[in-house]
Amino acid sequence: MGYCFDKEGFNQVLQELAKEYVVYAPKRFKNGGSFSDTDRIRYGEIQTVEEIVFDRKSDYSFKEILLPLSQTLFFFTEDAVKEANPPKKGAVIFLRSCDLHAVKRLDAVYLENGGEDYYYKRLRDKVKFVLMGCRHSFENCFCVDMETNRTDAYDAYLEIKSGKVYVDNHNEAWEAAFAAQSTETSEVIPAYVTKNENRVHISDGMTLDVMHSKMWDEYDSRCINCGRCNFVCPTCTCFTMQDIFYTDNGKVGERRRVWASCMVDGFTEVAGGGCYRKKNGQRMRFKVLHKVYDYKKRNGYHMCVGCGRCDDICPEYISFANSINKLADAIKEVSTNAGK
Known part of the structure; x- marks a missing residue:
């Protein structure tokens, strides 16, 4: 079902979702860039649609939500092991088509690669995805040639046009929240990139x-x-393991999964x-x-x-x-x- 909102109405929807989920989207981190007085666009928790950055590609991907940079798996003492608690809430992630295709790759590695990764799965089962439309290609993108420029595997699609928020909802559990705040129903067709300036060709005969x-x-x-x-x-998706021992007791600590390269x-x-x-x-x-x-x-x-x-x-x-x-x-x- 397609809906149209004013921004205030959609922010009410976000408040409703926040009761069950932590909502993440690409946002601007002031002075967080590589150089003085430059900003960084990366994923963080949001409360309003105005915080979402639509006109720039995020410098970092959504990946650190599903695969934390450093993730505690369990705590240990001399004679006991306690599993780390999972997050109390699920997550809603706003992301573009290429990144939603990346989720498929992560799932293949962690859920379909000879068994299921327990720690990944308990996070993944509680995540929903909101697709952000792309009306034009960003610098260095080559999603069209990689066939990741479009997808319909989303819980909801969102874009902003003329100050209005348009949503195509695929998640029945969200229908009530959307219907309560919508100003009108409207057919919403996701916007997809159809051409990149950056082109790639991969030979079929490669060995x-x-x-x-x-x-x-x-x-x-x-x-x-x-x-x-x-x-x-x-x-x-690569990671390494680290055992962290506490300074006040060298026989007590925690095991962490940490990104590797x-x-x-x-x-x-x-x-x-x-x-x-x-x-x-x-x-x-x-x-x-x-x-x-x-x-x-x-x-x-x-x-x-x-x-x-x-x-x-x-x-x-x-x-x-x-x-x-x-x-x-x-x-x-x-x-x-x-x-x-």
């Missing part, structure tokens, strides 16, 4: 032989292995001092092929959703989209070398 291309060597010197690309990516030092270190990918080019190769090759071989669709945040955040101006496009020449290179 793992592309690993032997010299294209990866350039990243040995260009990449500084800061891991920012992984941390802003909505589909990077395939691009930083130490990620592939193993017992005995071995390291599978010491060079930055080798790490870049692993990341790129995981996003656009081996994940698809297993799941039938690419892991990358084309949000372009990795290109936005990289301090060395490394373009992931360009890396994808270089694969075609890399395939030709290894094929030619194999024929010699």
Whole structure:
């Protein structure tokens, strides 16, 4: 059902939802940017629709709500273990189509990858999604070529036009709240991007032989292995474990799950001092092929959703989209070398 609200009426809806959910959306954090007097757009709790940033892509994704940067799993003493309590409320997340496609990737990794991750599932079961419309592409986006520019797998869709809030609701449990505050019913059709300035092409004939291309060597010197690309990516899922011991009693503490990055030092270190990918080019190769090759071989669709945040955040101006496009020449290179 489609509804139209004035902003005050929709804020009443948000207040109603807040009784059961914490509502998250991309919002502006004043002076939170990388440079002096610059802002940061990232996810945070909101109370009003005016707080939601619609005209800029969020610098960080929604991922930290479903996968907290540092998540306590359980507490321990010398002779007992206590599981950490789950959040008391569910979550409503406002996000764009590419990010909603990213949820599918996270679910595949944590719920369909040989078993269900208990801690992810107990959060995921309490989350609802509100799709934010995109009427134009942002810088570095390539969602159209990744086929993530549109979706109908949302609980509700929302956009603002001429100062009015328009909602397409798919969640029956929310009908009463919407109907009570709506000024009128109206057909609401989600707005989707149909063209990106940034284009990518992934060859259907790619094989793992592309690993032997010299294209990866350039990243040995260009990449500084800061891991920012992984941390802003909505589909990077790697983590490590940390046991934190309390200072007042060294035998009591907690176990935390903490984000990890395939691009930083130490990620592939193993017992005995071995390291599978010491060079930055080798790490870049692993990341790129995981996003656009081996994940698809297993799941039938690419892991990358084309949000372009990795290109936005990289301090060395490394373009992931360009890396994808270089694969075609890399395939030709290894094929030619194999024929010699």
